[in-house]
Amino acid sequence: MSALLPAGGEAQRERKSGRRVAPYNFKRPDRISKDQIRSLYLMHDLFARTISSAVSLDWRAMFEASLISVEQQSYAEFLQTIPDPGVIYSLSMAPLPGTAALEISPAVAFAMVDRLVGGPGEAPRSLRTATEIELSITEAFVKIVKDYLAQAWDSLLEIDFEVIGHETRPQFLQLVSPNDFVLVITFHVQLNAASGTMNFCLPVTALEPVLKQTGLPSQRRRAQGTAEDAGAIAEALRHAPVTVAAEIPGVSLRFEDLLRLEVGDVIKLEHRLDEPVSVTVADSAKYRAELVAHNNAKAMRIVSRMTE
Numbered sequence: 001m002s003a004l005l006p007a008g009g010e011a012q013r014e015r016k017s018g019r020r021v022a023p024y025n026f027k028r029p030d031r032i033s034k035d036q037i038r039s040l041y042l043m044h045d046l047f048a049r050t051i052s053s054a055v056s057l058d059w060r061a062m063f064e065a066s067l068i069s070v071e072q073q074s075y076a077e078f079l080q081t082i083p084d085p086g087v088i089y090s091l092s093m094a095p096l097p098g099t100a101a102l103e104i105s106p107a108v109a110f111a112m113v114d115r116l117v118g119g120p121g122e123a124p125r126s127l128r129t130a131t132e133i134e135l136s137i138t139e140a141f142v143k144i145v146k147d148y149l150a151q152a153w154d155s156l157l158e159i160d161f162e163v164i165g166h167e168t169r170p171q172f173l174q175l176v177s178p179n180d181f182v183l184v185i186t187f188h189v190q191l192n193a194a195s196g197t198m199n200f201c202l203p204v205t206a207l208e209p210v211l212k213q214t215g216l217p218s219q220r221r222r223a224q225g226t227a228e229d230a231g232a233i234a235e236a237l238r239h240a241p242v243t244v245a246a247e248i249p250g251v252s253l254r255f256e257d258l259l260r261l262e263v264g265d266v267i268k269l270e271h272r273l274d275e276p277v278s279v280t281v282a283d284s285a286k287y288r289a290e291l292v293a294h295n296n297a298k299a300m301r302i303v304s305r306m307t308e
Contacts, residue, residue: 031181031204032072036211041070044185044200047152053232055144061121061192068186068197076178078201082170085129089142090165090173098206099175100161102142105196106130108189113137115191123194135166149200157210176203183207246277246289246300276303 032040048065055063082088087109091100104112107123113134115121130138146161153159167173176182181204189198248271261267271277279287279300289300 031208032183032211037070037072040183040185041067043152043155044070044187047148048187049229050151051145051148053229053236054148055141057232057236058144059115059121061115063189063191065187065189065198068188070183070185072181072183072204074178075176075180075182075203078182078184078199079170079173079178081199082173084170085168086170087130087135087138088167088170088173089139089163090167090175091146091161092164093202093206094160094162096157096159096206096210098203099164100203101173101175101199101201102145103199103201104138104141105189105198107194108191108196108198109138110134111191111194112141116140121192121194129168135168139163139166145198175201176205180205242282243280245280246291247280247285248277278306 045067048067052064052066055061055065082103083106085106087104087106089102089104091102093100106127109130110127111121111123113130114123116137142163146163150159150161183202183204185200185202187198187200189196248269251267251270253267273291276288276290277300278285279289279302281287285306287302287306288304289302292299292301
């Protein structure tokens with residue numbers, strides 16, 4: 001060991017030379033390089049944005065997932081971060097060996113149950129252990145997650161994630177031994193007013209053969225994900241209500257005349273009937289139109305678009 005460490009004089013010369021001394025923990029060697037972590041971060045950041053659009057559109061509710069971190073840690077450390085009782089699902093990941101885990105914050109999980117049974121998507125005031133029925137209902141969300149996770153990992157390997165079980169007690173979740181390393185991908189998730197975290201845990205030993213070929217996600221994958229996001233947003237916007245109004249320029253009145261107005265009085269407008277009116281979309285002027293009648297109802301006919 002002494003041969004690995006520079007003597008005091010050598011360390012001092014090293015500092016003077018400007019070379020950087022990087023600390024290294026022999027008890028916790030990095031199994032995944034920083035470049036691989038960066039690539040995995042990009043993959044799952046795209047996954048978070050895609051699933052946010054998909055769940056919001058499917059459930060007709062405000063759902064947002066954002067990536068917090070991609071870290072490697074011991075399995076014992078991961079178990080300490082899981083609430084007890086919790087909501088945990090075990091996933092197979094063929095053709096890779098081993099088992100992955102998806103942990104969802106109980107507050108968000110109960111809000112999902114409320115939404116999936118027809119409610120507004122609210123979490124209960126006090127949290128408790130989820131029942132078998134509630135875990136089965138929340139599994140509908142897990143199935144959406146596993147499908148989009150498979151798409152995210154498809155740039156490296158076609159992985160078939162499948163739900164093989166669920167737990168409410170972290171100590172009953174046995175993926176690897178406590179000292180083995182796992183890759184923990186943490187998301188912040190929010191369903192309406194309920195918010196919490198979602199952790200995706202994978203054994204590092206199962207990933208090492210795949211991570212050797214890990215590079216930046218291909219341009220094709222990024223373009224495909226962007227197109228899917230744009231399509232989902234465009235579809236959601238089609239059902240969004242927008243206020244459209246035809247506005248006629250107003251007139252100026254003295255306050256004294258305004259106080260004298262009575263039912264049946266007529267105010268003369270300074271606008272010719274054959275002049276176009278301004279059409280606003282969400283309070284922004286976009287078109288010019290003429291006032292017409294259609295099927296005994298007031299209407300407007302667009303004649304031109306306003307220039308920016």
